Amino acid sequence: MLDFFTIFSKGGIVLWCFQGAGVTESFTGPVNALIRSVILQERSGNNSYTHDALNLKYKLDNEFELVFVVGFQKILTLTYVDKFIDDVQLHFRDRYKNELEQKGALTLLNSNFAFEDDFNMLLREAEESSKARGPNSMRSFNESLKSQKTVKSMIETKGGDKGKEQGGKKNKNCCYQGMQLSSMKGDLLAVDYESSEDDEVEEEEERVVIADTSRKRKGGFGGMFGMLKGLVGSKSLSQEDMEPVLDKMRDHLIAKNVAAEIASQLCDSVAKKLEGKVMGTFTTVASTVKGALQDSLVQILQPKRRVDILRDVLEARSQRRPFVITFCGVNGVGKSTNLAKISFWLIENGFTVLIAACDTFRAGAVEQLRTHQRRLNSLHPPQDHGGRPVVQLYEKGYGKDAAGIAMEAIAYARNQAFDVVLVDTAGRMQDNAPLMTALAKLIAVNMPDLVLFVGEALVGNEAVDQLVKFNQALADHSMSDKPRLIDGIVLTKFDTIDDKVGAAISMTYITGQPIVFVGTGQTYNDLRSLNARAVVGALMKA
Numbered sequence: 087m088l089d090f091f092t093i094f095s096k097g098g099i100v101l102w103c104f105q106g107a108g109v110t111e112s113f114t115g116p117v118n119a120l121i122r123s124v125i126l127q128e129r130s131g132n133n134s135y136t137h138d139a140l141n142l143k144y145k146l147d148n149e150f151e152l153v154f155v156v157g158f159q160k161i162l163t164l165t166y167v168d169k170f171i172d173d174v175q176l177h178f179r180d181r182y183k184n185e186l187e188q189k190g191a192l193t194l195l196n197s198n199f200a201f202e203d204d205f206n207m208l209l210r211e212a213e214e215s216s217k218a219r220g221p222n223s224m225r226s227f228n229e230s231l232k233s234q235k236t237v238k239s240m241i242e243t244k245g246g247d248k249g250k251e252q253g254g255k256k257n258k259n260c261c262y263q264g265m266q267l268s269s270m271k272g273d274l275l276a277v278d279y280e281s282s283e284d285d286e287v288e289e290e291e292e293r294v295v296i297a298d299t300s301r302k303r304k305g306g307f308g309g310m311f312g313m314l315k316g317l318v319g320s321k322s323l324s325q326e327d328m329e330p331v332l333d334k335m336r337d338h339l340i341a342k343n344v345a346a347e348i349a350s351q352l353c354d355s356v357a358k359k360l361e362g363k364v365m366g367t368f369t370t371v372a373s374t375v376k377g378a379l380q381d382s383l384v385q386i387l388q389p390k391r392r393v394d395i396l397r398d399v400l401e402a403r404s405q406r407r408p409f410v411i412t413f414c415g416v417n418g419v420g421k422s423t424n425l426a427k428i429s430f431w432l433i434e435n436g437f438t439v440l441i442a443a444c445d446t447f448r449a450g451a452v453e454q455l456r457t458h459q460r461r462l463n464s465l466h467p468p469q470d471h472g473g474r475p476v477v478q479l480y481e482k483g484y485g486k487d488a489a490g491i492a493m494e495a496i497a498y499a500r501n502q503a504f505d506v507v508l509v510d511t512a513g514r515m516q517d518n519a520p521l522m523t524a525l526a527k528l529i530a531v532n533m534p535d536l537v538l539f540v541g542e543a544l545v546g547n548e549a550v551d552q553l554v555k556f557n558q559a560l561a562d563h564s565m566s567d568k569p570r571l572i573d574g575i576v577l578t579k580f581d582t583i584d585d586k587v588g589a590a591i592s593m594t595y596i597t598g599q600p601i602v603f604v605g606t607g608q609t610y611n612d613l614r615s616l617n618a619r620a621v622v623g624a625l626m627k628a
């Protein structure tokens with residue numbers, strides 16, 4: 087029942103297309119019209135467009151710079167199209183990741199995207215599931231978009247909710263030394279925010295009424311957008327017009343703890359994006375500026391690379407080797423505590439963990455880990471796991487070479503068939519050259535699967551300095567031409583920062599690496615994943 091489906095790059099190269107049986111009209115006209123009047127204007131709306139008798143729906147893939155467009159007759163109400171376009175996008179990305187990562191136009195031109203079979207399968211599934219639901223069945227409130235558009239919808243639940251439910255059923259919720267614990271099976275819950283009523287406005291409505299709310303609010307973005315009031319008619323935006331607005335935007339971001347340098351770079355890029363854009367009315371100016379900033383922020387926070395630790399651990403297990411994660415960062419940021427929380431999450435997911443006590447420097451570091459190891463084993467007693475402790479500590483006391491201990495621990499884990507090795511390291515200041523060299527050596531020698539940088543959400547400008555110097559040290563002391571740098575971030579003490587969430591932006595912007603875990607407190611349950619939309623929401627809030 088579809089007229090066509092086409093996948094093309096933002097550069098205009100058609101990678102693949104499908105034309106429905108019996109459809110003779112070319113779809114070049116409608117697609118060109120869509121590109122001209124919607125995509126190039128960066129009007130997002132609800133991602134649909136009507137051209138003569140055709141309905142077009144599209145989806146942008148910003149990571150790989152692709153556009154997915156589906157066309158069907160306006161008279162048809164195809165309920166499955168939105169989900170279908172999502173499915174096709176995911177499938178296509180997964181299947182052609184390698185080709186798409188190369189990006190260059192030549193690679194795309196030379197690649198053969200034989201996607202017919204996958205597409206037909208997805209289409210059959212979509213059509214069948216919509217038939218199964220019945221054509222005229224009315225959606226219940228719970229199924230409707232509206233029911234999901236509450237504040238709660240900002241929280242990504244994924245497998246997390248399921249895990250919680252299971253935990254509840256099996257009565258797994260337990261307490262330890264005053265700590266409330268619940269099951270942490272599956273993917274982690276995403277960080278949550280308290281929101282004002284304003285945020286509950288449905289997205290569609292928000293776009294329309296944005297000018298009003300910005301006028302209502304004092305200061306913050308309200309004031310900022312207010313400045314654009316004079317800009318009406320068909321004037322195109324110039325740097326000069328935007329200067330005062332951008333200054334305010336920069337201050338706003340800095341007030342939210344985004345590092346100053348990064349706030350400036352972000353504003354410059356928004357200015358570049360908007361320069362020369364022809365403005366219609368005040369409303370469009372307001373939503374365009376806000377939208378451009380919001381888009382950039384979401385894009386920064388969205389992982390360029392998927393980090394799926396549970397899957398990667400399983401893969402390592404199938405290769406009969408432990409999956410090794412190293413934690414590093416400056417003193418007192420929460421490396422050891424979050425290492426323990428991550429152990430708990432891994433154990434809850436059925437894995438065994440060896441903690442390598444490679445902080446051989448700070449007094450008490452080994453004992454701190456031993457305490458965690460005991461607590462974790464009492465939460466998951468060996469008798470529930472075939473007589474084997476689910477977490478063990480590998481330690482050699484103090485004053486020894488950390489890289490050597492890590493190496494012994496990894497070998498021990500391989501012999502004893504542990505699934506994961508978590509390497510705790512001593513805190514070190516980024517300017518302490520000998521200690522940075524030692525860390526770089528530990529990583530170069532042991533080549534962990536994942537190097538996690540642990541940083542506090544409280545930091546502002548300091549975040550950039552830490553990350554740049556940690557990465558630089560790893561690069562300088564690497565023995566390979568493809569050095570192991572930081573490949574993920576643990577953002578800790580997120581519970582202490584209110585809505586000053588700027589460090590999340592600074593850290594991902596500087597490294598280009600994802601925030602893999604968010605620490606939200608001092609119990610084993612206080613571990614979350616990042617919800618980019620919620621963080622951007624908090625950043626944009628006046």
Ligand SMILES: Nc1nc2c(ncn2[C@@H]2O[C@H](COP(=O)(O)OP(=O)(O)OP(=O)(O)O)[C@@H](O)[C@H]2O)c(=O)[nH]1
Pocket residue numbers: 415416417418419420421422423424445448451511512513514578579580581582604605606607608612
């Ligand atoms: N509120 C809050 N406190 C945290 C969080 N993570 C860690 N902490 C606290 O931060 C303090 C330092 O934590 P550690 O785990 O010892 O930090 P570290 O980075 O290992 O410290 P060094 O090994 O000395 O470098 C402890 O009091 C933790 O309880 C968090 O997500 N939220």
Ligand SMILES: [Mg+2]
Pocket residue numbers: 421422423445451510511513
């Ligand atoms: Mg520590």
